[in-house]
Amino acid sequence: MASTALVRRGAATGRAAVFLSHTGNWVFLIPTLFFFIGWQVYPIFRVLWMSFTDYHFLRREPAQWVGFLNYTNALADPLLLTGLLRAVTFTALFLPGMIFVPMLLAIMVDRVSHPTLATTYRLILLIPAVIPGPLIFVLWKWLYNFNIGPIDYLLIQTGVVTQQTAPQWLGNPSLVLPAIALMEVWWGLGYHTMFYLAGLAAIPKELFEAARVDGANELSLFWHITLPRLRPILLVLVVLRFGTAMAVIDEYLILGGFNRALPTYTWTVYMWDEAFQIGDWFQGYAAAIGWIGAATMLVVVAGLFWVFRNRD
Amino acid sequence: MATGELIELRAGVVPAPRPKRVKIGTIVRHVVLVGFMLIILVPLAWVLLLSIKSIPDAYRPGFWPEQFDFSHYSYAINNIPTLARNMLNSVLVTTCTVVLTTICAVLGGYALVHLTLKGRAVVLALLVASLFFPTRVTSLIAIFETQRALGLINTTVGLILPYVTLNLALSVFIMRGIFEQISHELVDAAKIDGAGAWRTLFSVLLPLTRNGIVVVIIVNFVTAWGEYLLGVTLTNDQEVRTLPVVLAGAFGGMGQWAWPRIAAVYVMAIAPGMAAFALTQRWYMRGLQEGALKY
Numbered sequence: 001m002a003s004t005a006l007v008r009r010g011a012a013t014g015r016a017a018v019f020l021s022h023t024g025n026w027v028f029l030i031p032t033l034f035f036f037i038g039w040q041v042y043p044i045f046r047v048l049w050m051s052f053t054d055y056h057f058l059r060r061e062p063a064q065w066v067g068f069l070n071y072t073n074a075l076a077d078p079l080l081l082t083g084l085l086r087a088v089t090f091t092a093l094f095l096p097g098m099i100f101v102p103m104l105l106a107i108m109v110d111r112v113s114h115p116t117l118a119t120t121y122r123l124i125l126l127i128p129a130v131i132p133g134p135l136i137f138v139l140w141k142w143l144y145n146f147n148i149g150p151i152d153y154l155l156i157q158t159g160v161v162t163q164q165t166a167p168q169w170l171g172n173p174s175l176v177l178p179a180i181a182l183m184e185v186w187w188g189l190g191y192h193t194m195f196y197l198a199g200l201a202a203i204p205k206e207l208f209e210a211a212r213v214d215g216a217n218e219l220s221l222f223w224h225i226t227l228p229r230l231r232p233i234l235l236v237l238v239v240l241r242f243g244t245a246m247a248v249i250d251e252y253l254i255l256g257g258f259n260r261a262l263p264t265y266t267w268t269v270y271m272w273d274e275a276f277q278i279g280d281w282f283q284g285y286a287a288a289i290g291w292i293g294a295a296t297m298l299v300v301v302a303g304l305f306w307v308f309r310n311r312d
Numbered sequence: 313m314a315t316g317e318l319i320e321l322r323a324g325v326v327p328a329p330r331p332k333r334v335k336i337g338t339i340v341r342h343v344v345l346v347g348f349m350l351i352i353l354v355p356l357a358w359v360l361l362l363s364i365k366s367i368p369d370a371y372r373p374g375f376w377p378e379q380f381d382f383s384h385y386s387y388a389i390n391n392i393p394t395l396a397r398n399m400l401n402s403v404l405v406t407t408c409t410v411v412l413t414t415i416c417a418v419l420g421g422y423a424l425v426h427l428t429l430k431g432r433a434v435v436l437a438l439l440v441a442s443l444f445f446p447t448r449v450t451s452l453i454a455i456f457e458t459q460r461a462l463g464l465i466n467t468t469v470g471l472i473l474p475y476v477t478l479n480l481a482l483s484v485f486i487m488r489g490i491f492e493q494i495s496h497e498l499v500d501a502a503k504i505d506g507a508g509a510w511r512t513l514f515s516v517l518l519p520l521t522r523n524g525i526v527v528v529i530i531v532n533f534v535t536a537w538g539e540y541l542l543g544v545t546l547t548n549d550q551e552v553r554t555l556p557v558v559l560a561g562a563f564g565g566m567g568q569w570a571w572p573r574i575a576a577v578y579v580m581a582i583a584p585g586m587a588a589f590a591l592t593q594r595w596y597m598r599g600l601q602e603g604a605l606k607y
Contacts, residue, residue, distance in 0.1 A: 022427075022428045022429065022430060024509075025423055025427040025428060025429050025509065026423075026429065028419040028420065028422060028423035028427065028509070029419070029420050029423050029424075029429070029435065031412070031415055031416040031419060031420070032416040032417070032419065032420035032480060032484055033435075035412070035416060035473070035476045035477050035480055036438070036439070036442070036477060036480055036481070038458070038473070039451070039455060039458070039473060039474045039476070039477040040442055040447050040451060040477045040480075040481075041438065041442075042454070042458075043451035043452075043453075043454035043455050043458065044445070044447060044450055044451050044454070046451075046454035046457065046458075047450055047451060047453050047454045050453060050454065105345075105348060108341050108344060108345055109345065111341060112341075112342075112345070117342075121345055121349065122597070123593065124349045124352055124353065125348075125349075125352065126589070126593075127352060127353075127356070127586070127589075128352060129534075130530065130534055130585045130586060130588075130589040131534070131538070131582050131585060131586075132534050132535065132537050132538015132539070132556065132585065133538055133540075134538045134539070134540035134556045134557075134560055135538050135556055135559070135578070135581055135582055137540075137560070138556070138559050138560050138578065139355060139356075139359055139578065140355075142359070142362075142571075142575075143355055143358070147371075148362075148370065148371065148373070148571055150354075150355075150358050150375065153373045153374065153375075156373075186351065186352070186355075189348070189352065190352070194600065198600070198601075239444060240443065240444075243443075243444055243445075243446060246446065247446030247448070247449045247450075249448075249449055249541055250540045250541050253540070253541070253544070253560075254540065254560045268449050271449065271452075272452070272545070275452070275453050275456075276456070276545060283453050286453055287453055290449060290450040290452075290453065291450065293446065293449070293450070294445060294446050294449075294450045297445075297446055298444070298445065301444050
């Protein structure tokens, strides 16, 4: 009672003062906006501007405006088109494992009723999530190693392959993308499982009980209760992971290098190579490659939103 | 929809008490789960074991060494010339990044939830958009240009500025989710008691958001500690580089870079994250439950 009166009195102060105090609130956002605009928003538009110039980093002459020349050249460049196709291939290899394996795992972990066991499973699942990505890639580069890696050793021991036929996971063009996709699934296993567990925890358990009483089997429980309830999480995961999968670069630089014959030489590696390594660093062209890759991604992300749109 | 029908069905039927016995399904589930746990743990056990194998054992196939050798850790620190420096660089860059990002996220998340802001929607839309755009790759060329203009190319400290943005949007969203769990009545009550926006944040809300802050710190620690792309692009000399960049360039050979020695470096590189997580996991898990995952 007393508080309402006080709130009213607060609201009665002059409009100008209210406006001023609201402007002052922006102070709280200054640190965020400083970094966000300075190192994310501005660079993206700066790169967009660069993509319309013939900017070579190592040349003395100032950059000239060339219009859409970089874009027309890039779109006719087989290396870029192959690079985009390779990124799509990787995404297709990686997304199903990334979406469905953690979902299954989460459903299983969610059913564990023993509290200690449930916590232990969750903690172990989160271990890869607290190892930074690039260090995961270094580890798997060693795991896949032909000489000392344990994967080939296991395969030889179990008689799947012999010393002579043991696969070179990262050197073989048809194996390297699946190998990297497998590594990504391993890395994201815990993190994505936690996402699903959060979603599963929000489903009332009575729904399952009621459906079981009604004679529903596990499959129809999954199909009619779990899956529809997990759809918002599914959407976030698919879109976020699609973005990361299309724009993967660290993995390719660490595990693949700059061998153009390998499928790891995608548009991102091509952009990096062109901007910081080849010739006199034709950054104008590299910028165009970067924006073409980003635009391709945005189109598909928009498509995904359309596919997952709320039909209710 | 189906769920609605099910609720109606339930109203009429009282579920029978289920007999308490271990079902085959439960056993199969635990076997599968333990299998997954092994898939996660075995690669890590392998690298840990590699770091304490004697050198001949390391180059011989097989998991269990015939002879252990625990000297690789001290050898790596003393004999890989830049290693101590690289570790210090990583600590410096990570600490500054985590502190700055956490400050940004707390202030930003608070303002976006509990303060009146004209134009809040614009900020939110920009932050969301940045999550769906391959910012890290596309902005790289211009970040290089900016850093060069600021004279920060090939310096360790220079890395902090772009590192802050790596998880900035995500961190702001995490804190926003956490602040949304706090009732507006509490904030209003503080206002009525005469606390300004800053006092409200620091003395009333901050203690309530501890778990969320732990999540933000861990997420940013992991990203900054292991960052590779910016590190390899913006620095050149091995002594200014961070640990992961050096480690990614290292390849098992002879001498300093013999396999068990770089495995020891690797274990030292992933240990801080594991330790930090082990120490804070209680708050981390609670933070996740309190809304850190609901952005």
